[in-house]
Amino acid sequence: MKYMQTGGFQNHPLMRTTLSFAALFIAGLWVTNFAMYFTRMGVSPDSVVAYYRGSEADFTPPKSAASMLETTHMHLPMMALVLLLLTHLIIFAPYTETARRRLIAASFLSAGLEEGSGWLVRFVHPGFAWLKLGSFFAFQAVLAVLLATLGVFLWSAAGHERRAAPRGTAKTS
Numbered sequence: 001m002k003y004m005q006t007g008g009f010q011n012h013p014l015m016r017t018t019l020s021f022a023a024l025f026i027a028g029l030w031v032t033n034f035a036m037y038f039t040r041m042g043v044s045p046d047s048v049v050a051y052y053r054g055s056e057a058d059f060t061p062p063k064s065a066a067s068m069l070e071t072t073h074m075h076l077p078m079m080a081l082v083l084l085l086l087t088h089l090i091i092f093a094p095y096t097e098t099a100r101r102r103l104i105a106a107s108f109l110s111a112g113l114e115e116g117s118g119w120l121v122r123f124v125h126p127g128f129a130w131l132k133l134g135s136f137f138a139f140q141a142v143l144a145v146l147l148a149t150l151g152v153f154l155w156s157a158a159g160h161e162r163r164a165a166p167r168g169t170a171k172t173s
Contacts, residue, residue, distance in 0.1 A: 016154050019089070023150050026082055030143050037136060045129035052122040063122055072115060079111045086146040093149050107146065110139040 041047045054062035087104045095103070113135035120128035 048129035048132045049126040083107050114139040
């Protein structure tokens with residue numbers, strides 16, 4: 001816990017390794033988010049509406065509340081854990097307090113809107129398709145910023161450690 005409180009996690013080789021692999025897996029999540037989205041919908045509001053409300057032209061039924069509830073049930077805890085990890089580490093990044101607060105707020109807000117907007121499209125009004133599109137791309141952008149920041153933070157610390165070690169010695173911790 002002390003590593004997390006003081007930000008020393010970026011100087012501990014095993015913590016950096018663990019976080020690097022976690023970031024790699026989350027980067028895979030980021031890539032597959034796009035793949036899954038574009039196998040179901042496009043960038044037009046009509047494609048979003050057709051996905052959630054069904055399409056007579058394509059013979060697809062509307063999404064049922066049960067199937068959407070099942071998806072939401074799995075997405076909410078996963079989003080919470082991923083964002084908890086990434087935003088917690090961002091607290092130690094060399095950003096201003098305001099920038100960190102905004103990035104954290106944007107993370108959770110875009111994730112919540114992204115998840116909730118499908119429900120709005122399906123059960124409230126098709127006009128919320130714009131919200132679905134915007135929140136999806138906003139959430140992906142925020143994830144990219146969080147991952148990039150974590151990557152730079154971890155690798156710059158690793159580079160600093162390599163430069164600080166005397167020649168011919170291996171640092172072990």
